[in-house]
Amino acid sequence: MLQTGDVVEEIKIGGLPAIRSPFKGGKSGVQKLLHSAYKRNDTSIEVRVRRCGGEAVGLQACIVPHGSSGRRQYVLRSIHDPNYAVGFVDRLESECIALQGSRSSRVVCALSTARLQDGYVSYNWEKKMEFLPVANSSCFLSMLILPKALDAVASRYNSLEDTLARANSWLFCSQHSGVPIEFMSVQTEALLTKISGETASATVNTGSLSDLSNLANASLYGFEDYHGVDIGVVKAVRLWYTAAAGEVAVDIKLQEGDTKLGFSISRTEEGFIYISSVDETDIEAASTRSGLGDLFRQAKSDSKLLVISRVSNEKVLPWMVSSAGAIRCFDTISLSQKLSLHRHAMKPIRIHVLMWEHLSGNSPTPSLSRPLPPSTADSPEIGRDGDSVGDLSFRFNELISSNRWL
DSSP: OOOTTOEEEEEEETTSOOEESSOTTHHHHHHHHHHHHHHTTOOEEEEEEEOTTSOEEEEEEEEEEEOSSSSOEEEEEESSOTTOEEOOOOOOHHHHHHHHHHHHHHHHHHHHHOOOOOOOOOOOHHHHGGGSSBTTBOOOEEEEEOOOBSSTTOOSBOOHHHHHHHHHHHHHHHHHTTOOEEEEEEEEEEEEEEOOHHHHHHHTTOOSHHHHHHHTTOSEEEEEOTTSOEEEEEEEEEEEEEEBTBEEEEEEOOOTTOOOOOEEEEEOTTSOEEEEEEOOSOTTSHHHHHTHHHHHHHHHHHTOOOBEEEETTEEOSOOEEOTTSOEEOOOHHHHHHHHHHHHHHTOOEEEEEEOSSOOOTTOOOSSOOOOOOOOOTTOOOTTSSOBTTBSOOOOEEESSOGGGOO
């Protein structure tokens, strides 16, 4: 683009020969040329200019009238940017050099003071949330591990390194048992608690710079608020993980005459609920119609667990480890009762399962879903025992002892 102070060297209008400087009559003579060209509808023009320092610059434009009152003047409008227009003035070359110099200084000054602007723009969250694989629910999975308490009153905790090691152990053991998850990230998370006594004196008073290095691996440190209350900060660890190949929904549609769902559920020591067996003798069972049987067989062959991640879009994954070391997770009995009530009410069930590989286009599974590992040797057959709901079709196989429940 041309700049203020550029010296015009050549003008070429349409197919006419180029006119070089000096231009007869100066600005007035150039305006006559532009007026004549505009009257004969020959508005295409090329201008070549010389910039301070000898740089040559060109502009392809069209001739347009400017101003309606008095004597009509003409300007050049760029064919590449209709918002850019230039005009001609009479100036000495020394004045052009001065103009270019002052402009350069203004540009440098403007550049040094230029600041990027930010602000808020509206966002249609309701519409965008529809793009989620599971409506109004995130696919981010995490486990919060509290530091292990060293006494009954939880006044002292193991180090941060110990908490990180326990998080690592939980992830490794989950994967080793066949749960199809992968590590994403890990971070510390500050949790506030009230402290007193020796705990307060040992942590609140560590305020010097030399003490900061000692806090790097500490799971508990404290401070005193404006009211003189001693506040403790417990450093927990949040482990972020994801399904190896995402989550897939399985729809279990019920029919009149269904007396059982046709599968049982169990729970791993790490708190994951999975489908431990499927009734393969009843081809009319709801589990068979939904494709769980195919997924279960594929899971067994791949030595993976068919882990249930959601029931009716609600997450049923473990989410916390207490300072006593217990894992907070969902009860298989209450989950079995909920699923059985679906059957009694003839309401379809949607469950999501964790995937360890992407389904191929020719996958035999009628409903998108993922498989799981071989059932335990002591797992009872399906549908033979009842429970408080009646003829419930689930067995409650717990891989952790009952005294570990929270």
